[in-house]
């Protein structure tokens with residue numbers, strides 16, 4: 001995998017699970033990031049081949065709790081994103097998963113208190129020595145692409161200085177979300193400050209922030225000079241944003257997402273969260289559809305709600321058939 005002129009699905013907690021990543025790929029995403037997974041959680045997992053679903057699962061030992069699910073279809077373009085504050089722990093977590101993914105990315109942009117209080121996400125931005133330690137440890141010990149994703153620092157000079165330091169660790173690319181840690185999602189992304197980073201580095205930069213239409217991929221590329229472009233909310237609201245033929249109606253994309261969730265036996269909480277985000281953006285959770293999604297307790301309930309009972313039945317029967325052979 002390389003990072004030249006790629007359309008990238010951004011990491012999104014509770015959204016970027018296997019069915020959503022495959023959905024984005026189907027519509028044209030070249031690289032798909034998984035949701036951030038914390039190293040502490042990952043190192044408690046064991047790798048299991050799930051013949052029932054046809055996936056490779058990382059399951060918390062002694063439980064059936066799937067922390068990360070992937071499959072061979074996405075092996076060459078899926079990025080495992082990790083939250084960490086410790087090089088040795090990051091390495092242990094990465095070693096578990098590195099044969100099943102195309103790259104490992106370290107989240108250095110999350111502003112949530114959970115991340116910051118654990119010294120992870122955006123807390124790393126003012127610890128360049130620790131960043132250096134984590135990235136060089138991963139680079140030296142793993143034969144896989146290593147990247148990280150940052151936010152802007154308080155001045156363009158500081159951002160560029162940090163980006164140069166990161167480049168010196170030998171990472172394959174740098175994702176830059178064009179907002180500062182204190183910025184809200186509604187604040188416009190500062191594409192010009194991403195451009196400053198692009199101008200200062202030789203490694204590919206992945207520009208992120210405020211891509212809502214297919215044409216925005218080209219706009220951000222021209223404005224920043226970045227190698228690749230990454231979209232989060234624009235894809236969450238309509239994953240067909242990646243399609244050069246134009247967006248499909250969101251209802252069609254939603255139905256396809258439900259089908260993929262059924263096929264890959266996605267966690268019901270993740271599926272509901274993603275559907276609710278789509279509905280909140282395009283419609284309203286107070287209407288009957290939103291209320292029914294909130295009430296749903298299983299993928300079978302969602303299949304019924306969206307008229308996909310036959311598909312649900314077909315998937316279940318196929319699994320039983322394969323297992324009995």
Ligand SMILES: Cc1cc2nc3c(=O)[nH]c(=O)nc-3n(C[C@H](O)[C@H](O)[C@H](O)COP(=O)(O)O)c2cc1C
Nearest residue numbers: 010011012013035036107177209210211231232233
């Ligand atoms: C629902 C949601 C979950 C997110 N989870 C993550 C995450 O796990 N890791 C991360 O680095 N960024 C995360 N982000 C930030 C996005 O990856 C992205 O940087 C940000 O939304 C800006 O891109 P956009 O303007 O295209 O939405 C999340 C954003 C959203 C909307």
